Amino acid sequence: MRIYVHWTLGLALIALLMLSGCNDTASNEPSPxxxxxxxxxxxxxxxxxxxxxxxxxxxxxxxxxxYTPSLTPxxxxxxxxxxxxxxxxxxxxxxxxxxxxxTENVNLRSxxxxxxxxxxxxxxxxxxxxxxxxxxxxxxxWYKVAxxxxxxxxxxxxxxxxxxxxxxxxxxxxxxxxxxxxxxxATPEPNRVDILAYCQQKxxxxxxxxxxxxxxxxxxxxxxxxxxxEEHLLNANYEVRLDGRLLENYERYATEMKRxxxxxxxxxxYPVGKLSAGxxxxxxxxxxxxxxxxxxxRFGPGTPNEVDRGSCTFTVTAP
Numbered sequence: 001m002r003i004y005v006h007w008t009l010g011l012a013l014i015a016l017l018m019l020s021g022c023n024d025t026a027s028n029e030p031s032p033x034x035x036x037x038x039x040x041x042x043x044x045x046x047x048x049x050x051x052x053x054x055x056x057x058x059x060x061x062x063x064x065x066x067y068t069p070s071l072t073p074x075x076x077x078x079x080x081x082x083x084x085x086x087x088x089x090x091x092x093x094x095x096x097x098x099x100x101x102x103t104e105n106v107n108l109r110s111x112x113x114x115x116x117x118x119x120x121x122x123x124x125x126x127x128x129x130x131x132x133x134x135x136x137x138x139x140x141x142w143y144k145v146a147x148x149x150x151x152x153x154x155x156x157x158x159x160x161x162x163x164x165x166x167x168x169x170x171x172x173x174x175x176x177x178x179x180x181x182x183x184x185x186a187t188p189e190p191n192r193v194d195i196l197a198y199c200q201q202k203x204x205x206x207x208x209x210x211x212x213x214x215x216x217x218x219x220x221x222x223x224x225x226x227x228x229x230e231e232h233l234l235n236a237n238y239e240v241r242l243d244g245r246l247l248e249n250y251e252r253y254a255t256e257m258k259r260x261x262x263x264x265x266x267x268x269x270y271p272v273g274k275l276s277a278g279x280x281x282x283x284x285x286x287x288x289x290x291x292x293x294x295x296x297x298r299f300g301p302g303t304p305n306e307v308d309r310g311s312c313t314f315t316v317t318a319p
Contacts, residue, residue: 096130098143098166100159101257102226108157112142114234119157122147124226130168131156140233140251143168162233162266163226165256194218194269197240197284198310206314215272215316217242217282222265224295229257229264231292235300239285242272275316284310 100106105121113136122128129146136142141161148154193209196202197219209215217240223229240247247270255267286308288300299305 096166096168098128098130098145098164098168100124100126100128100163101165102163102230104225104227106159106163106230108145108147108155108159110157112136112144112158113140116158119155120147128159128164130164130166133161133168134158135249135251141254160230160233161251162254162257163230192216195282195312195314197282197312199312199314201310206312208315208317209275210317210319211274211277212319213274213316215275217247217270217272218267219284219310220265220267222260222263222294224263226257226264228293228295229266232288232294233266235288235290235292237287237289238268239283239287240270241283243280244283247272277316277318279313279315282312282314284308284312 100122102124105123106126107118107121109116110119112134126147130143131146132144134142134144142158143161143164143166144156145159145164146154146156191210191213193207193213194216195206195209195218196204197217199206219238219240221229221232221236223232238250240250250268250270253268253270255269257264257266259265287306291298291300291303293299297305299308
């Protein structure tokens with residue numbers, strides 16, 4: 001309400017000022033005459049200044065935002081980096097060949113041990129490339145082999161050492177043996193004497209090696225069919241001791257399986273070197289993880305032959 005009254009009073013004041021400026025204030029007296037009959041001009045009234053209404057404030061418009069155009073980037077020729085050339089992994093080249101020796105198919109596994117899966121089976125007489133050899137946690141030797149299938153694809157698998165005939169181990173030993181640097185005359189190889197680990201059970205009289213002889217402890221296992229040998233090797237635990245000392249890593253001293261007098265047999269010849277003069281004793285003990293057969297009898301847990309024991313006492317003499 002107050003705002004309305006103020007605006008009304010303001011407008012009235014402006015109107016009065018405008019009227020006062022335009023009011024004729026001339027007197028009623030006649031205009032004086034100039035001498036000689038000339039008529040004097042009446043001065044013109046000057047209008048008073050017109051007071052214009054000045055508003056208290058003027059709303060300043062908010063400037064609109066002016067968008068500055070962004071610079072268009074100049075297209076440059078960016079060289080595209082060449083794609084990296086994949087590194088070609090060289091395919092291992094078989095260093096030797098080997099032949100499966102068995103009358104039945106032999107399993108090839110994905111790794112060096114029975115805990116690895118069976119990938120495929122190969123027939124007896126199959127030739128394989130031999131790449132390397134490794135011993136598993138139980139001391140059994142396995143060969144890494146290269147098998148080429150019918151489509152020409154090569155697979156790298158593992159086979160139990162006793163089931164493949166190869167000279168890889170012997171040639172590897174020749175490579176690892178450094179050449180002799182001395183030109184001295186070669187010393188004759190000392191005599192070799194084999195001692196059967198269970199000579200007493202076999203009623204075999206052991207020889208009497210000399211202290212200059214190289215002594216080997218011998219034992220063997222034979223089967224009626226080759227597949228029984230694989231079963232035996234996978235489950236057998238040999239504990240052979242000389243004078244109480246365990247002969248470790250015996251697997252590396254096994255021969256290849258061969259046919260002899262109608263059976264398939266593997267021999268072990270464990271080198272114990274030169275022995276001191278006197279009496280020595282061999283203790284032989286064989287167990288199996290699971291029941292097996294040699295084609296003639298059953299052995300292992302739950303069978304009549306859970307443990308196979310033997311011993312041999314022999315005497316070493318001075319030359």
